[in-house]
Amino acid sequence: MPYFDTASAAPLHPVARQALLASLDEGWADPARLHREGRRARMLLDAAREAAAEAVGCRPDELVFTPSGTRAVHAGISGALAGRRRVGDRLVVSAVEHSCVLHAGEAHAAAGGSMAEVPVGRSGAVDPEVFAAALAPGTALACLQSANHEVGTEQPVAEVAEACRAAGVPLLVDAAQSLGWGPVPQGWSLLAASAHKWGGPAGVGLLAVRKGVRFAPQGPADERESGRAPGFENLPAIVAAAASLRAVRAEAAAEAARLRALVDRIRARVPELVPDVEVVGDPVRRLPHLVTFSCLYVDGETLLHELDREGFSVSSGSSCTSSTLTPSHVLRAMGVLSEGNVRISLPSGTSEEDVDRFLAVLPGVVASVRDRLGAPESPAAAPGAAGTLVVDALGKRCPIPVIELAKVFGSVPVGGTVTVLSDDEAARLDIPAWCEMRGQEYVGEEPSPKGGTAYVVRRVS
Amino acid sequence: MPYFDTASAAPLHPVARQALLASLDEGWADPARLHREGRRARMLLDAAREAAAEAVGCRPDELVFTPSGTRAVHAGISGALAGRRRVGDRLVVSAVEHSCVLHAGEAHAAAGGSMAEVPVGRSGAVDPEVFAAALAPGTALACLQSANHEVGTEQPVAEVAEACRAAGVPLLVDAAQSLGWGPVPQGWSLLAASAHKWGGPAGVGLLAVRKGVRFAPQGPADERESGRAPGFENLPAIVAAAASLRAVRAEAAAEAARLRALVDRIRARVPELVPDVEVVGDPVRRLPHLVTFSCLYVDGETLLHELDREGFSVSSGSSCTSSTLTPSHVLRAMGVLSEGNVRISLPSGTSEEDVDRFLAVLPGVVASVRDRLGAPESPAAAPGAAGTLVVDALGKRCPIPVIELAKVFGSVPVGGTVTVLSDDEAARLDIPAWCEMRGQEYVGEEPSPKGGTAYVVRRVS
Structure with a gap:
């Protein structure tokens, strides 16, 4: 059963599983203690920190x-903001x-600070x-x-890091x-990441703070992890994460090339196989394993369930799949459907056959969802007499207004013009x-x- | 090799290990997702919450x-304080x-609030x-x-809870x-605990907040765990913890009786076997598995190392075993040596033989540490001529001033009188x-x- 949602969480990598099992036996004690079990735990923690720092490209004590x-x-942002309180309170994201x-x-x-969002x-x-x-x-x-x-989509981190350096902003x-x-390309001041995204266990993230960056940890003091992450260390999971x-880094180059080809195939074939689809995200500067597309006249939650029934686990940024009934802020910021x-994110080892089977199944699934919703098969042709028209879609959820x-x-x-009345955020x-x-x-x-909002569309062709 | 520091961390309980392994396979996905892996994770999370709530004595949604x-x-204190900000800012601990x-x-x-410490x-x-x-x-x-x-020492939780209820304080x-x-006896409003103290894995704590308690989670918003614990759930560890x-609850009554008898033996025998020892903590209203004593004229760190060499892992609240060179705030508040x-905290399954071996080894270990430090074997007898005397122990660390x-x-x-000059916190x-x-x-x-402080002692016998 193909699981195509590795960007949410990936199954444990076999190496992580082995390391976890070994350190459940060797690394359960408190690394702050002086006895042999504590010293052994401390050694495992130090070794994991060195390995992670090498992969990140920083010093272990960072x-x-x-x-x-x-x-x-959270810790990185609050600590860096507090450390530079005298400079100002502006956060740019x-x-x-x-x-x-x-x-x-x-x-x-x-809390009184300010935040500026840079558009995409x-x-x-x-x-x-x-x-x-x-x-x-x-x-x-x-x-x-x-x-x-x-x-x-990959962000221009190196260029932005250079701009930050020039402006004296971490x-x-x-x-x-x-x-x-x-x-990550050099030039960053702080870096955060999450182990369960790379096949490590849940319960482990990492925060690197470059020496020289002003940093004042917030919240109650704690002696562990340089005062930056309170609480007993989750040591077996840390060892497994490192x-x-x-x-995964040892396998990354080869696997990236393989998955990139599979994603290219999805990017090319989906619009050919399914009418009225928008494939989003940069086609070149992108993660190797991830591709996202949106289908007009389709209810995201139903689509997910239908794909799930066919054996494919995927994710969605549609409003109907979020608890707040608002579309993903990412899609909104991009201005795409x-x-x-x-969202398809392929785990390492995904086979060509699984991707081909997905491409074989998708068109029928989308068509059946559209059928049930009464979606127009193609743009209606006959022009009417009236110059304007109002459609009342109040109380109806995505994708009905469209x-x-x-x-x-x-x-x-x-x-x-057509004016659509809708109180659905996705409209x-x-x-x-x-x-x-x-x-x-x-x-x-x-x-x-x-009530709601009137959206006005003019027919130009 | 007997490990007597279970109050710091306990090895994983065999049931926790089994549950962890099973849920590494079944519970790695994101429980917020709609696909089958996500739904399976959600079911495991719900079941773990129900089991933990039953053991705590609260509703799962609490x-x-x-x-x-x-x-x-941290989350419990900050959330409860914020929730009752209008009542006042006083925290009593x-x-x-x-x-x-x-x-x-x-x-x-x-941050501008106030804290009052109740003495013991x-x-x-x-x-x-x-x-x-x-x-x-x-x-x-x-x-x-x-x-x-x-x-x-067990605290009078029921009585204090009743006083809090009467005062309208959570x-x-x-x-x-x-x-x-x-x-815990009923009457609490919030309860916190840590899984690795009961044989669960590291990386899991729990916070229960009774319905009706005003609570405003602090820090950035997050949808997971009712907005009270941000970040991806550490699901396999949560399942193992529950x-x-x-x-351990199923075994608790029998094991408590057994360990209580072993601790009673330590409490009785140590002062008989080792001169100048103070056994601390309530002899009756206490945890079944934990006992603490202090030895005059002994350097705690050396004692720990010597016991470690003999195969016993214990903990200590002596200043020399803390990174800040101050004695444990608990011993200080109690006013004991x-x-x-x-500190000895026996894990479940500790054998009588291990305890007896500890009692056999301890007197020699203490004596050798005292020998090396030049400790007086018994109080010197001959009274001197001078009515007062000053001992300069400046720059010398515990236990040298004593x-x-x-x-x-x-x-x-x-x-x-004897006046001891010392700049060591433990004095x-x-x-x-x-x-x-x-x-x-x-x-x-x-x-x-x-420099330092002059401590004045009068001879009365």
């Missing part, structure tokens, strides 16, 4: 282990950072010049992911999605995205007198 | 898993709480009436451990040392403790003109 990537990001970065920024803003282009990457321009005086910290977790790189594939990082969104739009669109003449993203895909004009939105 | 006991305490509680209180105080008696327990009196208006939260981690109980032995809690301190005091003490007449605790043990009068301390 790296601490945290309970998760999220906690590494890309708009497509992982939610743990954005949430840390929101907490900073709620349609590929999901920031423009280094735009990022550089955001580094206004008073900027205490900048954050940029190494690669995006939802669409796979750069925190969230390397969660990329560290297993290779080191061992698996080394193991969010309905019927599918489906209703598409159904009537052919009945207004060129030059006429704000998906109606403009539909216009982009169809070459029609998105006029804009206004409050609807009946 | 309990979240954290990365450690320390993180549970016992003076012998685990350092993670005190550090959380110090962070609260540094010589047994290490708080007096419920004294605790109740500390619950002044404006008290947002009170914290009391279920049992002390260094001396094993009580957070740090149950780290006792939860494996049984549930399984082992159930397993800190030099030559040994040894120097004891060496000369017999040479002053009854009614005369402040250990010189009064020596007076208590010897039935001599501790007059007090004053600044020493030569």
Whole structure:
């Protein structure tokens, strides 16, 4: 049963499993104790730190282990902001950072600081010049992911690091999605990552802080992990995390080339096999194993369930798959379609056959979901008489508002408009995205007198 | 090789190991995902939460898993304080709480709040009436451990909980040392614990917050664990933690009775076998497996190393075994001797033979350490002519100042004084403790003109 969601979590790498088992026996004691069990635990911890630091490209005393990537990001951001409080309180982040970065920024803003989001282009990457321009005086910290977790786009880390260096601003790189594939380009000041993304166990993140970076750990004091990660060290898992990082790195170049070819095939074939699909993310500067596309007129949750029934585990940024019923902030920042969104992230060892089977199954699954929703098979042709038309989709969830739009669109003449009334968050993203895909004009939105929002689209062809 | 430091960390319980291995295969995926691997992970997480809640004695939706006991305490204290900010900013804790509680209180105080420490008696327990009196208006939260981690004394949780209820103050109980032995008496509002103390793996703590308790999680928002414990769930370890809690509880009554008898033997025999020893902690209201004693004229670190060479792993609260060269705050709060301190915490399954071998080895080890330090074998007898005497122990570390005091003490007449000059933190605790043990009068301390502190002792017999 192919599991295509390794960007969420990967099964434990065999090397990690071995290391975990061995260190359950050897590394359960408190490394702060003086007795032989404690000293043995300390040696294992030191060795794991050295191995991880080598893979990260830093000194062992610059790296601490945290309970998760999220906690590494939280500790890194709060510590760096506090360390540079005298410089200012401005935090600069890309708009497509992982939610743990954005949430840390929101907490900073709620406490009186400020956060600026650098927009991204349609590929999901920031423009280094735009990022550089955001580094206004008073900027205490900048954050940029190494690669995006939802669409796979690599960020121009080296260029942004250079801009940060020139502005005297430390750069925190969230390397969660990329560290297993290779080191982050030099120039970062802080780096965070998460072991369960590279085949290590859950319960381990890492935070590296370069010597010389002003850093003031926040929260209650603690003696462990240089005062940067309170609580008893999760030692067997740390040992396993370090061992698996080394193991996946040894296989990374060959496996990246193999998976990149499989992803290229998905990127090329999906739009040929499925009508009305938008493949998103940079086609070249991207993670080797990850590809995302969105399908017009499709309900993401139903699509996930249908693929699951066919044996494929994938993820989605559609609003209907989130607990808050809002589309992924990444897709929103990119301005791309969010309905019927599918993220595929291939684990190491994924076979060509599994990918081909996915490509064989997908078109039928999408078609059946569209059938059930009554999606238009192709743009309606006959122009109608009325110059304008209003579609009331209030109370209807993604993808219905876009489906209703598409159904009537052919009945207004060129030059006429369709106004869609909707109170679904996804419509704000998906109606403009539909216009982009169809070459029609998105006029804009206004409050609807009946509640919700009125989205206006003009037919230009 | 007997390991007598289970209060620091215990080897993994066989049931925990089995559960961990099984859930490495079944529970590595993201429980927030909709695919079958995610749903399976979610089911495991739900089942673990139910099992842990049953053992704690709360509802599953009142309990979240954290990365450690320390993180549970930090999150519990900060969330409860923030939730009752309008009531006041006073935090009341016992003076012998685990350092993670005190550090959380110090962070609260540094941010402008206030913290009051309730003193303990010589047994290490708080007096419920004294605790109740500390619950002044404006008290947002009170914290009391279920049992002390260094001396094993059980706290009067039920009585203090009743006082808190009467005062309308929520009580957070740090149950780290006792939860494996049984549930905490009802009446608590928040409860924190740590899995690696009950034979579960590292990387798992738990925090229970009763419905109706005002609670506002601090730090960046996160959807996982009801917003109270950010970051990817450490699921295999959580499953193992819950399984082992159930397993140790099933064995707890029988094993507690067995270990209690072994500890009773240590408590009785050590003072018979080793001269000048103070066994500390309540002899009756105590954890079944833990006993602590201090040996006059002994260097704790050397004692630990010698015991380690003999094959016994123990812990110590002596200043020389701490990175800050200060004696344990628990021993200090109790006012008992800190030099030559040994904490023994027996793991389940400890044999009578191991304990007897320890009792056979200890007297020789203590004697050899005392020999090397030149400790007086018994109080010097001949009274000297001078009425007062000054001993300069500046620059000398524990236990030397007390040894120097004891060496000369017999040479002053009854009614005369010895003044010890010392700049070692442990002297402040250990010189009064020596007076208590010897039935001599501790007059007090004053600044020493030569630096450090002058401790004055009067000979009364």
